[in-house]
């Protein structure tokens with residue numbers, strides 16, 4: 393049997409059983425074509441979505457997200473003009489301002505959910521996908537990917553965006569609100585992370601990690 397044939401056989405075997413993330417029922421997956429979706433027989437939750445080039449697409453969205461993240465943090469999100477004074481704010485300065493206003497816990501939450509976790513997700517995902525694609529995994533690849541999956545829900549850019557919109561509406565009568573280029577990049581970053589989450593099928597990554605010789609999962 394050729395190496396390719398062996399790899400396909402291993403992939404088929406590792407994909408043959410899967411636990412439902414919603415009800416924990418372990419069930420056997422059928423052979424699937426690109427575009428097909430397997431659902432849990434008990435709760436109808438999506439078990440596996442067979443996508444073409446899912447890892448390449450996820451990598452493209454992660455790199456795009458990283459570029460947008462850098463732009464979002466380089467320039468002010470908003471500028472407020474009132475009585476001849478102008479106040480600008482970036483993601484980081486928001487956290488620092490809260491800390492200086494003696495709200496350290498809120499400052500830490502903002503820092504973690506809008507900067508640390510999204511940046512960790514983007515850098516970690518790019519690192520793991522690049523290693524998988526080039527077959528250069530090491531003993532840290534699988535633990536890192538497991539860590540990324542566990543912290544996936546902690547990025548809360550959407551909620552921060554909602555808070556910005558509420559603030560803009562409330563401050564609209566008191567000051568001139570000017571949207572910065574970072575705000576547009578921030579909106580696109582939220583979209584990129586959503587597309588990344590949709591494109592990245594963790595089972596594809598786990599199967600590739602299992603197929604590559606020497607990986608301990």
Ligand SMILES: [Zn+2]
Nearest residue numbers: 412415432435
């Ligand atoms: Zn289920």
